Amino acid sequence: MAELTQPVSLTLADGSLNPDAVGWARRPLVDTSGIGGRHGWGRNKRWEYWSVVSPTHVLTLTVSSIDYAAVHSVWVFDRAMRRPRAGEATVLPSRGVRLAPSHGAGPAYARAHDLAIAVEPEGTSTRLRARIPGAEFDVVVTRPPDRDCLAVVVPWTDRTFQYTVKDIGLPAAGSARIDGVRHEVPAGESWAVLDHGRGRWPYRVRWNWGAGWGISGGHEIGVQVGGSWTVGTGATENGILIDGVLHKIDVELDWSYDLADWRRPWRVVGGGLDATFTPDYDRKASTNLGVVASRTDQCFGHWSGAFGDLSFDGLYGWAEDVTNRW
Template identity: 45%
Template sequence: MTKHTMHANAVHEREITARVDLCRPDGRLNPEAVGWSRVPLHRANIRGWGRTMRWDYWAVTSADLVFAFSASSLDYLAGESAFFLDRHTGEQVTSRGLLVPARNVSFSGRSGEGSVRIGAGAVRISTDETAGGTRLRLKSAEMEADILVHRVPGRESLSVVVPWSARRFQYTVKDVGRPAEGTVRVNGVTRTISADEALATLDLGRGRWPGDILWNWGAGAGRPGGRDVAVQVGGKWTDGTGSVENALILDGRVHKISEELIWRYDTSDWHAPWRITGERVDLEFVPEHVRAADVRRAFYMRSREAQAFGHYRGTVVADDGEIVDVDGLYGWAEEVYRRW
């Protein structure tokens, strides 16, 4: 059994409360941008080439299904993918495309404003901020989706800047557990998504990356006992930077968890329970479905990932010391390796 662990070290993070540019005019990381915020405040004014990475990943979950897609750009190429899971039958459908060179691709400079487009290739993707929320549309040979992710007034999300160096840095937004409604059509069968029980999560990334990296990410959301509860946890890729992407979102408010959490899981059996722990976090994640892939592309590019969908149970401590029970939150946990 192989276990991956890290020390549950506390880190000291600065909360950002005013709008700020991610980069200085010379393209390097703006020191004033390093920290975290409760709403998106960073403008991703990244210039030039050099493993410049932009992506928007959305996942919508309900009692019946998981629908997720990713729009990404890496300098000269763009990637596009979509994933559907029928939680009752285990049916899994995937659409994927790669655009070299990237064309008809655009990404917003600030989360929650503007649009994202991939208008060419096998998977056509658009996201648009509207008065009612974020509209997600996708079309591929296998799938077609039109979903509105509602914007909940006053609800907070987690934004974090991770500084590997002045030239290598990442800005991420994790907006977990927003109500969603719409339709997803997969292989000719249309499924309706209801805002009464479907939840959507955004993972937005803008940055300049090292050549290879390994990360963990986990998220889950639900309404146990009538409360709006979500968890957001990560690891490995932030180690040693002084920034972490860990938080409890309780009734719409972010409770920032400033410590490097310990992840324990079995890489020979992704279906075995995962453990994620720290001073304020004691979680077990129990998978019900695993999506695994190891893709090698032109040049030396590689993408290896194992994403497990299932339920979180355990406790997380809020800022005021309240021990919050998170039993039954549906979501995912993953290990991903990227080489560009």
């Protein structure tokens, strides 16, 4: 799959996939403003997912629209106590949500029931604010200008396709308030991950996603791996960041794990990567609204292993198994 180096539109005038957009990039170069509206209604999926990791907490938010529904979540996790606080909302039909047409082209907002989210980019930073009963956070994420991300267009057909941007290990700072107690998200010790998605999806899909970041052996190491959903497309969302430089892995990886015994280590192998993920918490979630249903196991823990001659250990992150009917 070719590396994209120039801006390109994801779609053609008739809403179908632009063949020139199929590839991967180190920067978010793809214009996705053709997703939404009358083209492909019901198959359009748009979201912003952010996860912030501090020494004491994991803070996540999701703003999404799947045409006929808006699906949002806020999750606050105490790493030491293994104590989560969650707020979720599925709004039928989709309303109370705003998403930018393309990456970085504007804010994202969601408001539903007792949940409120604001994602506000400005220059090289993005402010993340979220509130649910008993918990809220306000964090600023800064993007170093010379850091690579992994942006990929995944083509199932000319009518179903996805553009994803995975941005790993971004510096973060701010605070969270849980049950009235303030918790710092300290600069220099906290980092964030963005999963930005725009596309048109098949009705049933399953995916794996794993991410982690940390300093090991004197290097900043970021792990970005995926699986299942890209099989047969010629695209992968696999790569390793070493000191901010992306090393793309073009092959499908072999994932092995046992959700019946989620504490057992996961293995992810291929393309020069031999990684082990050791979980210490499983975030389970499920929704069944008939037409729309999902099941998620997102395990948090630590990555270790090797990429070529480079060994790494102690990278905090997650690995997940997700099934959607949407």
